[in-house]
Amino acid sequence: MEKINYGTSQTNYSRLIAGCMRWGTWGANLDTSGFQKNISRCLELGITSFDHADIYGGYSTEKDFGDALKGMNLNRDDFQIITKCGIQMPCDNKSDFYIKCYEATKEYIVQCVEDILVNLGLEKIDMLLFHRPSPLMNVHEIAEAFTSLKRSGKVDDFGVSNFTPIQFDALNNLFPLCTNQLEISVMHRDFFFDDVHFYQSKNIAIQAWSPLAGGILFDESQKNETVERLKNLNKKYNWDMSEMAMQFLWHHSCKISPVLGTANMDRIKQTLNHLNNRITNQQWFEIWTEAQGFEVP
Numbered sequence: 673m674e675k676i677n678y679g680t681s682q683t684n685y686s687r688l689i690a691g692c693m694r695w696g697t698w699g700a701n702l703d704t705s706g707f708q709k710n711i712s713r714c715l716e717l718g719i720t721s722f723d724h725a726d727i728y729g730g731y732s733t734e735k736d737f738g739d740a741l742k743g744m745n746l747n748r749d750d751f752q753i754i755t756k757c758g759i760q761m762p763c764d765n766k767s768d769f770y771i772k773c774y775e776a777t778k779e780y781i782v783q784c785v786e787d788i789l790v791n792l793g794l795e796k797i798d799m800l801l802f803h804r805p806s807p808l809m810n811v812h813e814i815a816e817a818f819t820s821l822k823r824s825g826k827v828d829d830f831g832v833s834n835f836t837p838i839q840f841d842a843l844n845n846l847f848p849l850c851t852n853q854l855e856i857s858v859m860h861r862d863f864f865f866d867d868v869h870f871y872q873s874k875n876i877a878i879q880a881w882s883p884l885a886g887g888i889l890f891d892e893s894q895k896n897e898t899v900e901r902l903k904n905l906n907k908k909y910n911w912d913m914s915e916m917a918m919q920f921l922w923h924h925s926c927k928i929s930p931v932l933g934t935a936n937m938d939r940i941k942q943t944l945n946h947l948n949n950r951i952t953n954q955q956w957f958e959i960w961t962e963a964q965g966f967e968v969p
Contacts, residue, residue: 673718673944676929678850679875681829683798685721685752688944689879690714691933692724696733700935707740713937715751717944723853723879723931725756725803726788730763738792753792754879756803756833756853757784774806781817785826799829801853805839815846833881837870844874851879856928858920858963859885859898872926883921883930889913901962909955914939915946920959923951 675684695702695710702710714722724734734755758776762769781802788797800821802814821827832840833853840852852871856863857880871878884890889899890913899913906916921928932940951959961967 673720676877676927678799678829678831678877680848680850681799683752683828685754685799685929686719687927687929688719688947689721689723689754689929689931690719690940691881691931692722692733692737693728693933695935696729696736698729698733702736702935704736704740704743706935707736708744710935710937711737711740711744711746711751714940715746717941719940719944720750721752721754721798723754723881724788725759726784726791727759727761727803730761731765734788735791738794742793748794752798753794754799754801755788755797756801757781757788758803758806774804774809776802776806776809776814778813778817778820781814782820785821789826796825797827799831799850800827801831801833801851802835802843804834805832805836811839811843811846814843818847831879833879837867840870849876851877851929853879853881853931855882856880856921857883857885858902858917858959859888861960861963864924868924868926877927877929879929879931880921881931882933884914884917884933889917898963898965901965902959905958905962914943915949916959918943918946919949919951920956922947923953923956 674687676687677684694700695707724737726734728734729736758774760769760775761772785797785800789795818830829850830847831849831851832843835852840849843849854863888896902916906913918930921930932943934940957968
């Protein structure tokens with residue numbers, strides 16, 4: 673598996689990232705043994721980076737992952753934890769949250785990291801992302817929190833998720849960020865119009881959440897004109913929808929790192945097999961044209 677360095681980072685991450693959102697109660701509901709099997713299988717496949725957020729599973733999935741790690745004899749340098757904070761979500765584990773909202777104060781961010789480290793049973797996080805931009809956020813305060821966490825050795829690398837280029841720059845001017853995790857897929861293409869050149873100019877590698885478009889590509893219950901056009905293209909090359917969608921991202925020169933949001937290891941292995949193949953620029957534009965519904969000008 674290809675490794676990637678995020679510019680300001682001293683750590684190499686696997687370019688394909690295992691998204692753990694659906695490993696716990698929000699999806700597969702794996703027990704400790706199930707978490708351990710998935711972690712081990714990912715590492716065997718060369719996928720060493722695991723994506724979390726404190727809210728996943730109603731603030732339970734990181735604890736489940738941490739419980740699994742306790743029973744495994746892993747070298748801490750052999751895997752990387754990417755996680756996110758900044759969303760407050762009402763649930764059984766957070767009875768003091770009565771409305772879903774964002775919180776960007778220094779005190780809150782630092783406390784989130786303390787809680788995450790306890791849940792994971794680790795001494796440091798490899799990469800912390802601020803989960804979503806808040807209309808109330810003070811970028812100076814976020815930068816202060818990141819600076820404090822960096823100095824304490826509790827977090828190595830820092831980034832954001834779902835930020836616009838302007839929001840990214842506002843924080844990056846105060847504290848060096850290494851990535852922005854965005855929704856990017858063959859069905860969500862806005863990134864390729866403007867954002868891609870902004871991040872390329874800064875040598876910032878991007879992570880893509882929902883790279884398979886959240887299951888839309890595989891939903892047979894409803895007809896989607898874009899999906900139907902892509903299916904016809906797949907027949908030409910004998911691709912399946914997953915292969916087409918992943919090649920669309922993998923081919924791009926900006927080195928997009930997909931976050932695979934599945935607990936199904938067979939599907940993850942299949943994705944890796946797909947990435948052994950390569951497409952041409954013309955094939956990429958064939959996918960683009962069918963997704964757009966019209967040819968480029």
